[in-house]
Amino acid sequence: MLNDFVNQFWPATIDGLAFGSIYALIALGYTMVYGVLRLINFAHSEVFMIGTFGAMFVPFALGVSEPLTGLALVGVILLMIVAGTLASAGTAVALEQIAYRPLRKRGASRLAALISAIGASIFLQELFALLVIPNVFNRPEKGRIQMGLPRLMEKSELFSIFGHSVRVDQVLVIVAAVGMMIALDALVNRTKIGRGIRATAQNPEAAVLMGVDINKIVRMTFLIGGGMAGVAGALYLISYENTYYYIGFLFGIKAFTAAVLGGIGNLRGALVGGVALGLVENYGAIFAGSDWKHVISFSILVLVLMFRPTGILGESLQQARA
Amino acid sequence: MRPKTARLGGVLAAGVALTLGLAACGNGGSEDKPSGGDPSAAAPAGGTVKIGFMGDLTGPSAGIVIPPWNGANLVINEYNKTNPPVKIELVKYDSQGDASKAVALAQQAIKNDKIVGLIGPAFSGESAQVAPVLEEAEIPSITASATNTKLAENGWKFWHRLLPNDSVQGPGVADFIAGAAGAKNVFVIDDKSEYGKPLADAVRTQLGTKGVKLTNDSLDPSESDFSSVVNKVAAAKPDAVFFGGYYAAGGNLLKQLRDKGVKDAKFFSGDGSLDKGLIESAGKDNAEGALIGCPCYLATPDVTDAKVKGFAEAYKAAFNADPAIYAAEGYDAATVFTEAVKAGNTTTDKINEFLKTIDLAGVSKQVKFAENGEVEAKDIYIYQVKDGAITLLGKATEAKLG
Numbered sequence: 210m211l212n213d214f215v216n217q218f219w220p221a222t223i224d225g226l227a228f229g230s231i232y233a234l235i236a237l238g239y240t241m242v243y244g245v246l247r248l249i250n251f252a253h254s255e256v257f258m259i260g261t262f263g264a265m266f267v268p269f270a271l272g273v274s275e276p277l278t279g280l281a282l283v284g285v286i287l288l289m290i291v292a293g294t295l296a297s298a299g300t301a302v303a304l305e306q307i308a309y310r311p312l313r314k315r316g317a318s319r320l321a322a323l324i325s326a327i328g329a330s331i332f333l334q335e336l337f338a339l340l341v342i343p344n345v346f347n348r349p350e351k352g353r354i355q356m357g358l359p360r361l362m363e364k365s366e367l368f369s370i371f372g373h374s375v376r377v378d379q380v381l382v383i384v385a386a387v388g389m390m391i392a393l394d395a396l397v398n399r400t401k402i403g404r405g406i407r408a409t410a411q412n413p414e415a416a417v418l419m420g421v422d423i424n425k426i427v428r429m430t431f432l433i434g435g436g437m438a439g440v441a442g443a444l445y446l447i448s449y450e451n452t453y454y455y456i457g458f459l460f461g462i463k464a465f466t467a468a469v470l471g472g473i474g475n476l477r478g479a480l481v482g483g484v485a486l487g488l489v490e491n492y493g494a495i496f497a498g499s500d501w502k503h504v505i506s507f508s509i510l511v512l513v514l515m516f517r518p519t520g521i522l523g524e525s526l527q528q529a530r531a
Numbered sequence: 532m533r534p535k536t537a538r539l540g541g542v543l544a545a546g547v548a549l550t551l552g553l554a555a556c557g558n559g560g561s562e563d564k565p566s567g568g569d570p571s572a573a574a575p576a577g578g579t580v581k582i583g584f585m586g587d588l589t590g591p592s593a594g595i596v597i598p599p600w601n602g603a604n605l606v607i608n609e610y611n612k613t614n615p616p617v618k619i620e621l622v623k624y625d626s627q628g629d630a631s632k633a634v635a636l637a638q639q640a641i642k643n644d645k646i647v648g649l650i651g652p653a654f655s656g657e658s659a660q661v662a663p664v665l666e667e668a669e670i671p672s673i674t675a676s677a678t679n680t681k682l683a684e685n686g687w688k689f690w691h692r693l694l695p696n697d698s699v700q701g702p703g704v705a706d707f708i709a710g711a712a713g714a715k716n717v718f719v720i721d722d723k724s725e726y727g728k729p730l731a732d733a734v735r736t737q738l739g740t741k742g743v744k745l746t747n748d749s750l751d752p753s754e755s756d757f758s759s760v761v762n763k764v765a766a767a768k769p770d771a772v773f774f775g776g777y778y779a780a781g782g783n784l785l786k787q788l789r790d791k792g793v794k795d796a797k798f799f800s801g802d803g804s805l806d807k808g809l810i811e812s813a814g815k816d817n818a819e820g821a822l823i824g825c826p827c828y829l830a831t832p833d834v835t836d837a838k839v840k841g842f843a844e845a846y847k848a849a850f851n852a853d854p855a856i857y858a859a860e861g862y863d864a865a866t867v868f869t870e871a872v873k874a875g876n877t878t879t880d881k882i883n884e885f886l887k888t889i890d891l892a893g894v895s896k897q898v899k900f901a902e903n904g905e906v907e908a909k910d911i912y913i914y915q916v917k918d919g920a921i922t923l924l925g926k927a928t929e930a931k932l933g
Contacts, residue, residue, distance in 0.1 A: 216766040220791070224758035350597075353590050353627065355779050357812050364790050374792065449755050451783060451812060453591065459754060494759030500723060500749035502759060 214495050219373040221491035227379040227448065229487020230386030234441035235464035236471070236479035237393065238301070238434030244410040244474040245430045248319060251326040252304055254461025255333035256297045256435050260442025261452035262337065262346075263296025264289040265358060269346060274359045282362050286447060290385075293443030294436045301435025302428060304329055310424070330457075338454040355453040358446055378448040389440055390480050393433065397476060402429055410474065470510055472523020481521050486510075579618045580877050582607070582868050583646040584861075585636060585661070586653025586676075590627030592777045594806040596653045599675045599861025601850050603650050605842075606865035608849075610873075617872055621865070622646060626657055633657035634664060641668045647879050648672065648871075650864045653857075655679030656725040662690045671883040673867060675860035678802065678826060679725055680733075683903045689883055691904040693860050693867075693895070695826040695911065697726075700801060701733020703911030703927040704773070704824035708734070709741040711931055712797055712822070714771035716744040718764050720784070722752040722776030730801050731775030752780035760784070761791045772796050777803040782812025789817040802827055805856045805914060805921065815919040823914045824927060828895040830854045831923045842894045863893035 235257050242250045267289045277285060308329040312322050338352040346356065366374035397403035405426045408416040417423055445460075446452055463486060471482025486506055493505030513521065584603055586596035600623070607621045622644055626633035633652050640646045641664070649665060649672040652658045658677040665672050666687050673691040674682075680698040682690070708714050717738055721731035728749075738745055746767045750760045761784075764772060772788065774781050781804040788798070800809070802825035810818040830843040832853060842862060846854040871885040891898045896908040911927040924930040 213763075213766065217762045220762040220765065221759065224756070224762065228756055228758070350589060351593070354593060354808070355591060355812060357782075357814075360814060376790070449783075450786070451755060455753075456755065491759050491762075495763070498748055499757075499759045499763070500751070503751070 214492075217495045218492075219370050221495055222488065223370070223373070223375055223379055225488035225491035226484060227382045227487070228490075229467075229484035230383050231441045231445050231483075232460070232464050232467045232486055233480045233483025234386050234389060234437045234444075235460055236468040236483050237390075237437045237476065239465050239468040240471075240473050240476060240479045241406070241430050241434045243468070245406060245427060246309075246313075248309070248322050249326070249465070250304070250309075250431075250434075251323065251461070252308065252329040252333065253301075253434070253438060253464075254457030255330050256301050256304070256457075257438040257442050257460055257464075258337065258452070258454065258457035259300045259333065260293040260297035260439035261446045261456060262341070262442075263439060264293035264443035264446045265356065265452060266296075266345070267292050268358060268361060273361065276360050276363050278362075285361060286381075286443075289447065290440055290443040293446070294439035297439025297442060298432050298436040300333070301431040301438070305428060305431040310427075334454050334457075342454060353454060355451050358450040358452075360450065361447060382444045382448050385440065385444055389437060390476075393437065394476060396433070402426070406430060466507070466510055470513060470520055472520030475520070475522050478520055478522035485521070579620050580872060581620045581622050581644050581646045582865070583622045583624055583640045583644070583649040583651070585624040585626055585633060585640075585649060585651035585657075587628035588623065588625040590625075590629070591779055592628055592654075592803075594778065594808045595676065595803065595856050596628075598855040598858035599650070599653070599864070601846065602675075602854065602858040602861035602863075603865035605845060605849055606862055606869055609845075610869045615873065617877055619869060619872055624651070626652060628654050628657060630657045630660040633661050637661045637664045641665075641670060646670060647877065648868050648882055650675060650861065650868070651677075653677065654726060655682060658682055659725065662687055665689055668879075669883070670879050671886055673864040673886075675864045676802070676827075676857045677726075679729060681729070683905050687904060689879075691886055691900050691906075693864050693898065693906050694857075695909045696905065697730045697733055697801075699909050700824060700826050700911055701730050702737040703826075704799060704801060704913075705734045705737035705741070707822075707824065707913055707927045707930065708771050708773065708797075708799055709738060709743050712771060712799075714743065714769075714797065716746075716767070716769045717771045717773060718746045718748070718767050718769040718796070719773045720747075720760060720764075720775070721749050722774075722780055723749050724752065724776060726803055727752075727774075727776035727801075729775075730803075731773065734773050734775065750776075750780065750784065752776055755783060757784050757787050758791075761787045761793070764788060764796070765791050765793055769796050771799060773799040774804065775801055778806040778809040779812060782809045782818070785809070785813040785821060786817050789813075797822060799824070801825070802856065805829070807855070807921065810916055810919055810921075818916045818919070821916045822924070823916075823921070824911055825856065825914060826909075826911050827857055828859050828910075828912060829856060829914065829921065829923060830859060830894070831921075838892070839894055859893075859895035863891075863895050863898055866893060867891065867898060 238253045308325045309322055342352045343349045364376045364378055367377045367380050368375055405421045408421055409426045467482035467486045468479050471478030489509050490502050490506045494502045584600055587593050588596055607619050611618050624636040626636055651674055652661050653676045655677040666689050671689045673693055675693050678697045680696045719731050719735050721727045748760050748763050750757050781800050785798050798821045800823050805823045805825045830839050834840055843854050871882045876882045876885045899907045901907055913924040913927050913930040914921050915924045
């Protein structure tokens with residue numbers, strides 16, 4: 210048992226960090242929207258799904274079928290990240306405009322917005338399974354079948370830790386995710402828009418009185434949160450090379466868990482929660498078998514919340530009305 | 532949260548199905564009136580009888596259900612072209628492999644469409660739920676692909692299976708792994724499904740009797756990252772890996788294993804992975820040499836038997852593809868039903884009686900059912916991926932690795 214743990218510790222750590230980074234990027238969308246609107250945007254899982262397909266569109270349209278190298282590879286990866294971000298951010302903004310804003314204007318309850326979110330989530334899944342995937346990606350009758358990405362970059366070893374190799378795609382995922390986090394943190398803490406977001410999160414009424422345009426801030430929040438999910442989608446696709454219409458389901462649950470674990474409403478908490486969840490899943494699987502992975506990670510979530518109801522870093526939940 | 536969504540979806544789907552069913556009923560009624568037929572008669576004599584086909588036709592594992600659907604269509608179309616006194620209509624029920632959807636569809640098939648027989652359901656999980664419903668309505672069914680052993684242990688009188696079950700497949704493949712493939716250290720993975728788990732367990736039990744070193748783990752096929760399983764395999768350094776599950780997860784697993792540097796271990800799987808989708812999701816290079824056991828018979832292009840060749844050519848002409856997994860079994864199942872109707876059996880109990888007596892040289896095997904509904908032929912075949920295509924290596928008891 211202990212021997213297993215020692216043997217598998219480093220590979221589990223690297224995989225956990227890479228997957229945790231993706232959870233963290235998606236968790237940002239949940240946590241930002243919650244911070245500003247006190248709303249859990251359950252359609253965010255589909256924003257991620259659309260990000261993976263946005264990124265998929267680039268190699269599909271370019272007809273890439275063989276691994277690339279050098280500038281071509283860098284160019285395609287950058288294009289994929291941009292396409293994923295645009296698709297996701299666009300979806301998130303449209304969601305806000307169509308599914309949430311009309312409800313907010315009429316002062317509907319948060320439960321109504323929740324139902325609207327679930328409805329939008331099913332709508333987007335089926336839209337992709339029935340229309341987008343068969344037509345745009347030319348897969349008639351295969352709308353629900355997993356779609357593979359042809360290998361873009363050779364998954365070669367970059368360096369090794371104690372004899373366990375670390376692949377270039379894993380490093381790319383971790384570095385890109387951390388980079389996005391730093392940029393977002395700076396945006397929220399240093400810019401005017403960031404100040405508006407923070408002000409709205411703390412006290413929407415007072416923010417309006419101070420001249421903050423709430424609608425604009427809410428739109429920016431969805432735009433940024435959606436964009437992060439799009440980056441996550443592109444990185445996921447590059448590393449794991451497959452996606453399908455229902456892929457948001459598990460990622461949505463996990464990222465939401467990560468957001469709560471880190472402290473919902475707290476941006477750095479999303480990073481901590483995502484990485485912690487990724488690592489715990491992989492360590493837990495070593496001891497108990499991979500089928501117990503989810504049981505272990507959710508048990509830890511419950512334990513953390515019992516002793517720290519606001520999550521690991523959380524404070525925002527205390528300020529908010531429960 | 533999401534389970535609620537799924538349930539909501541289920542309710543919606545049931546509602547839609549009901550509405551459609553009612554609409555279909557209404558149409559049927561209005562068509563009946565001018566012809567003056569007795570509206571209360573279940574199966575009009577000298578008209579058309581309906582045979583259903585149920586399985587995952589658009590869902591994630593549709594790749595192994597579309598070929599038997601095509602095979603069945605081939606038979607029914609040929610039969611109807613001969614202008615028989617009683618025509619057969621093949622009705623499609625797309626369960627997407629989801630047991631709750633399958634049950635709702637089965638009820639619709641019984642109450643609204645009044646089918647007299649069913650080909651399917653395709654998978655074991657849905658079969659376990661649907662078979663009792665059919666049993667109560669006394670509708671004969673033949674599955675062309677569900678291989679869970681326990682299905683035959685329920686005393687069902689209307690249920691039949693056209694291929695050997697997992698208690699035959701598992702040991703057959705295990706004997707090949709320990710025998711012809713000469714593996715001494717095997718890592719067995721299952722996907723926890725009603726199909727994958729018992730199959731993998733049968734392989735584990737049989738390998739255990741051969742003195743092979745065994746390591747086990749399970750994965751969740753709805754996930755896409757199997758790194759925790761892959762890390763265990765890498766640490767165990769096996770000479771063979773067996774995966775009990777379907778091709779979508781199997782292909783991802785195989786790719787992630789090879790990417791993690793597990794390059795020398797031979798990859799084995801069962802019939803659920805016998806699909807080109809395995810090669811697509813693993814990538815051509817990663818899939819090369821993968822070995823797949825199946826109780827099914829694939830008509831590969833080099834086949835010599837005249838009957839099988841004729842079937843393969845007709846299939847290719849109709850669907851522009853070589854017959855894939857279970858195509859021959861679906862063809863045989865539909866043939867059994869057409870033979871029943873040809874012999875003048877148009878009611879459910881007469882067809883079921885006919886199934887008890889049938890002894891027919893099919894494309895896949897000699898079709899003869901035992902008392903419990905199992906087919907009597909018990910051959911397991913081993914296939915191998917070569918140059919990105921699935922090729923037949925031979926019967927599990929005779930095949931050799933080149």
